Amino acid sequence: MTRKQKRTFLLFAVFIAAGLALGLTLTALRTSITYFYTPSELLVLDAPPANTIRLGGLVEDGSLVHGEMSGVDVKNAVVSFTVTDGGATTAVRYAGLLPDLFREGQGVIVQGRLDERGTLIADTVLAKHDENYMPKEVMDALKEQGLWQDGEEVGS
Amino acid sequence: MNLLNDLANPVRFERYARMIFPAVLGFALLTGAAGLYFALFNSPADYQQGEAVRIMYVHVPAAWMSMFCYSVMAGASAVGFIWKHPLADVAAKETAPLGAGFTILALFTGSLWGKPMWGAWWVWDARLTSVLVLLFLYLGYMALWRAIPDKARAARLAAILAIVGFVNVPVIKFSVEWWNSLHQPASIIRADGPTIDGAMLTPLLLMIAAYMSAYVAMLLPSIRNELTARRLARLQFVDETRAAELVEQ
Numbered sequence: 001m002t003r004k005q006k007r008t009f010l011l012f013a014v015f016i017a018a019g020l021a022l023g024l025t026l027t028a029l030r031t032s033i034t035y036f037y038t039p040s041e042l043l044v045l046d047a048p049p050a051n052t053i054r055l056g057g058l059v060e061d062g063s064l065v066h067g068e069m070s071g072v073d074v075k076n077a078v079v080s081f082t083v084t085d086g087g088a089t090t091a092v093r094y095a096g097l098l099p100d101l102f103r104e105g106q107g108v109i110v111q112g113r114l115d116e117r118g119t120l121i122a123d124t125v126l127a128k129h130d131e132n133y134m135p136k137e138v139m140d141a142l143k144e145q146g147l148w149q150d151g152e153e154v155g156s
Numbered sequence: 157m158n159l160l161n162d163l164a165n166p167v168r169f170e171r172y173a174r175m176i177f178p179a180v181l182g183f184a185l186l187t188g189a190a191g192l193y194f195a196l197f198n199s200p201a202d203y204q205q206g207e208a209v210r211i212m213y214v215h216v217p218a219a220w221m222s223m224f225c226y227s228v229m230a231g232a233s234a235v236g237f238i239w240k241h242p243l244a245d246v247a248a249k250e251t252a253p254l255g256a257g258f259t260i261l262a263l264f265t266g267s268l269w270g271k272p273m274w275g276a277w278w279v280w281d282a283r284l285t286s287v288l289v290l291l292f293l294y295l296g297y298m299a300l301w302r303a304i305p306d307k308a309r310a311a312r313l314a315a316i317l318a319i320v321g322f323v324n325v326p327v328i329k330f331s332v333e334w335w336n337s338l339h340q341p342a343s344i345i346r347a348d349g350p351t352i353d354g355a356m357l358t359p360l361l362l363m364i365a366a367y368m369s370a371y372v373a374m375l376l377p378s379i380r381n382e383l384t385a386r387r388l389a390r391l392q393f394v395d396e397t398r399a400a401e402l403v404e405q
Contacts, residue, residue, distance in 0.1 A: 004238060004239070005238060005294070007238050008238050011234055011237055011238060011315075011319055014319055014320060015320070015322065015323070016318050018319075018320040018323050020321045022324075026327070026334075029336075031283050033335050034335045034336045035279070035280075035281040035282065035335065035336050035337050035338055036336050036338075038336070051270070054337055076229065076233035097275075097276070099272070099273065099274060100206075100208075100272055100273065100275075101204060101205070101273055101274075102275075108327055109338055114297045124275075124276070125274055125275060126274045126275045126276055126279065126338055127206060127273065127274055128274070128338055128340070129204060129273055129274075129340055130340055130341070131340045131341045131342060131343040131346075131351045132343075132351045132352075133202055133205075133209060133212070133343060133351065133352040133353055133356050134200075134202070134203055134205040134352075134353035134356070135200030135202070135203060135353060135355060135356075136200070136201065136202075137200070138203070138353055156193030
């Protein structure tokens with residue numbers, strides 16, 4: 001082997017070793033890297049987690065209920081809604097400010113603890129947006145032609 | 157003869173760099189101005205995100221450049237390591253601070269975008285975390301160069317760090333597909349084509365062209381600076397050796 005070949009080999013070996021190490025680490029840590037559970041994944045777990053969890057899914061249409069608001073205390077207004085992933089649903093209660101993108105049918109990630117009845121008492125609500133960008137008029141036109149259903153462009 | 161060979165290329169490079177620099181800078185300014193005009197004044201608001209979508213036009217190119225610069229750095233490092241080409245080492249070294257700058261810009265604008273849209277400045281999801289790791293890789297790479305006075309040795313070790321760190325680049329790209337994340341999946345580079353409306357894609361592509369040419373426009377003078385600094389150091393070294401010889405006589 002010439003010196004140049006040796007250096008090339010060394011560099012490849014280092015890269016592959018690093019890749020393998022990272023791959024194994026990420027596989028081992030898969031569950032903790034995942035940012036949130038879905039309601040279905042929550043059902044499959046043997047015991048409901050006792051500590052803080054994150055739950056992700058869509059806010060189910062028609063499930064959003066604004067609770068009693070005491071005076072002008074908007075910051076602590078209680079809302080309840082259910083999060084669905086199409087298969088299972090989880091009820092959520094939250095007191096606080098909701099992000100701008102929060103609405104029914106929108107993807108959200110809520111963080112909190114499950115109570116004994118399986119309701120998630122959230123301390124944080126994050127809104128998730130998808131990869132689609134378009135002007136409102138285009139969206140309206142797509143909807144009108146029936147080319148847009150449940151956040152997916154039909155036939156693309 | 158060997159020394160001459162090594163010098164020959166950088167000299168030719170410098171002449172070439174000086175020649176194309178004005179054109180690259182002009183292109184960056186032109187595409188940047190056009191891109192910003194479209195991004196801020198002549199593009200529609202998003203159906204969901206409203207006006208806040210305009211942050212995309214500074215955020216996405218910065219994020220792309222953060223990964224592009226790292227790839228350039230790793231590629232140049234490999235060339236420098238295998239073929240012992242000093243110009244490649246210098247290109248890798250001078251790309252690092254620019255890449256780090258783009259990474260900081262991506263993290264910062266992403267944070268500004270995250271607060272109104274997601275409801276959080278920062279979350280520890282796979283995408284955001286892997287980009288933060290990218291920033292630390294850049295900083296570690298720069299620190300390594302500074303920690304070792306011998307340039308040839310510094311280049312070797314820094315190259316290995318750059319190559320090892322390169323495994324993070326595919327992790328960043330696919331983090332939004334491999335794991336559930338708060339960050340959205342890819343909008344442009346995806347199997348079924350872009351999911352961005354044409355009226356928004358135009359300013360975005362213009363801004364990407366502007367960032368890319370701005371990177372080249374900043375890289376060329378810094379490579380020339382580094383080459384000059386090295387030549388100066390060599391001359392000083394020769395001077396000192398000669399002085400020492402004179403003293404001995």
